[in-house]
Amino acid sequence: MKLLVSVRSVDEALAAAAAGADFIDLKEPSGGALGALPLATTEAIVAALQRERGRRPISATIGDCAGMDAVLDRVAATAACGVDYVKVGVAPGQHALLDALAVCGHAVVPVFIADHGIDTALLARAGALAFPALMLDTDDKARGSLFDLASEAQLRRFVTQVRRGGKLCGLAGALRFEHLPRLQAIAPDFAGFRSAVCNGARTAALDPQRVRALRDRLQCEDAAQPA
Numbered sequence: 001m002k003l004l005v006s007v008r009s010v011d012e013a014l015a016a017a018a019a020g021a022d023f024i025d026l027k028e029p030s031g032g033a034l035g036a037l038p039l040a041t042t043e044a045i046v047a048a049l050q051r052e053r054g055r056r057p058i059s060a061t062i063g064d065c066a067g068m069d070a071v072l073d074r075v076a077a078t079a080a081c082g083v084d085y086v087k088v089g090v091a092p093g094q095h096a097l098l099d100a101l102a103v104c105g106h107a108v109v110p111v112f113i114a115d116h117g118i119d120t121a122l123l124a125r126a127g128a129l130a131f132p133a134l135m136l137d138t139d140d141k142a143r144g145s146l147f148d149l150a151s152e153a154q155l156r157r158f159v160t161q162v163r164r165g166g167k168l169c170g171l172a173g174a175l176r177f178e179h180l181p182r183l184q185a186i187a188p189d190f191a192g193f194r195s196a197v198c199n200g201a202r203t204a205a206l207d208p209q210r211v212r213a214l215r216d217r218l219q220c221e222d223a224a225q226p227a
Helices: 010-018 039-050 068-079 095-102 120-128 152-164 177-186 208-224
Strands: 002-007 023-026 058-061 085-090 108-113 133-137 168-172 190-193
Touching (some): 002 208, 010 023, 010 208, 023 039, 023 190, 039 058, 068 085, 068 095, 085 095, 085 133, 095 120, 108 120, 120 133, 133 152, 152 168, 177 208
Parallel strands (some): 002 190, 023 058, 085 108, 108 133, 133 168, 168 190
16 A cells, blocks of 8 residues: 655655655645645646656645636646646536546546545446546545545445556545554555644644654555465
8 A cells, every 4th residue: 555645835745755655645735635736836846856866656636626617727737737647526426527537638536525425326437437546535624534434344345446447546534543454454555644644733734754654654564464
């Protein structure tokens, strides 16, 4: 299982990469689960990471956009910043948006929101379309972690269905150190963290020591898994 860490600045991105994050995810935590950074900040982070050795894949969220045209415009603008993946939230029933994202010409990762329940028909449709990965996240972090909003059985079914479509699968949502054993048992391809690696609330500064400790714990959990 790979480690995705969400960052909001050049300093945080470089610190997360140096501490061992496998994926660098660009978002503004004060803007919600998928809050977008200014495009200029996204460009600056991408440029800084590209100068580093062993560059990690970079994803970025687009925030909340009203209407399909606005979503597609923001996807294009975000992709133009040089990120590898653009994350877009999809709500239950948004089949037309999903279809449009699949043919927009950019590497889009649809993000399902557990607070709304998992639309199994929408998930099946996403699995049949040309997306590199699918994610499950939470919106209202005050309601708890992903494990508070979805059962382990639901999470296993999500991972199984995504994998069946030949895609990478990611889980996120106020995840903490203590969730690592349960995550390893469910075995997504990557897990996203912000709350667990900050000094206080998820809107506080990222702590690279926490990222490093999470990376070490994750490696220990990997080593403990049966071959």
